Amino acid sequence: MLCPCGSSLSFNACCQLYITQQKHPSTPEQLMRSRFSAYAMKNGQYIFDTYAAVPRLKQSVTEIQTWADECIWxxxxxxxTDNTTVEFSAYYVVDNTLCELREKSNFTLELGQWRYIDGNITVHNENGTIKRNDLCPCNSYPTAWSAKKGKKFKHCCAK
Ligand SMILES: [Zn+2]
Ligand SMILES: [Zn+2]
Structure with missing residues (x-):
């Protein structure tokens, strides 16, 4: 299985190493990628655990988990990306709506480990409705991890 972060490595050679704590991300970008992969793999605990200590106080694993579960990533x-920030777009489907979230995120080192502080959302677009028989929207993203060329949504990412 390809890693959800779009690295074109397999998941077990990429973000799974971070999510299972076998390795620690050595850059903000690696942490960002592993957090996206954790959303895609529905691992709310990892997303919670990789918040910096202060913003983590306002987070709830249950709420993160619900959001991860509701979306098709x-x-x-x-x-x-630079020393402490990463600007990214995440593409996902929620309630049959294709969405793009573009954010510039801030990261910090805490006890030698990269943690997510917060982010400024610069784009939050809804790009139309996706029906089960439509061509899967992942076909339009070069970094899509689950793309099955030319398949309908119901036979691809909606499965
Ligand atoms: Zn990855
Ligand atoms: Zn797909």
């Missing part, structure tokens, strides 16, 4: 695109 199609693709991640990294636009720009």
């Amino acid at each position: 199609l693709a991640l695109k990294i636009h720009e």
Whole structure:
């Protein structure tokens, strides 16, 4: 299985190593990618655990888990990254609506580990309705991880 983060590596050679704590992300981008992969794999606990200590106080694993479960996570695109920030777009379907969330996220090192602080959302678009018999929207994203070329939504990411 390809890694959801779009690295074109297999999941077990990429973000799974971080999500299972066998390795720690050494850059904000690696942490960002692993958090997206955790959403795609419906692992709310990892997303919670990788918040920085202060913003984590306002988070709930249950709420994160509900959001991860409600969405079909199609693709991640990294636009720009520097020492403490990552700008990305996440593409997903929720309630049959195709969405793009573009965010510039802030990260910090805590006890030697990268943690997510918060982000400024610059785009939050709804890009139309997806029906089960439509061509799967993942076909339009080069970094989509589950793309089955030319398949209908119901036979691809909606499965
Ligand atoms: Zn990955
Ligand atoms: Zn698909």
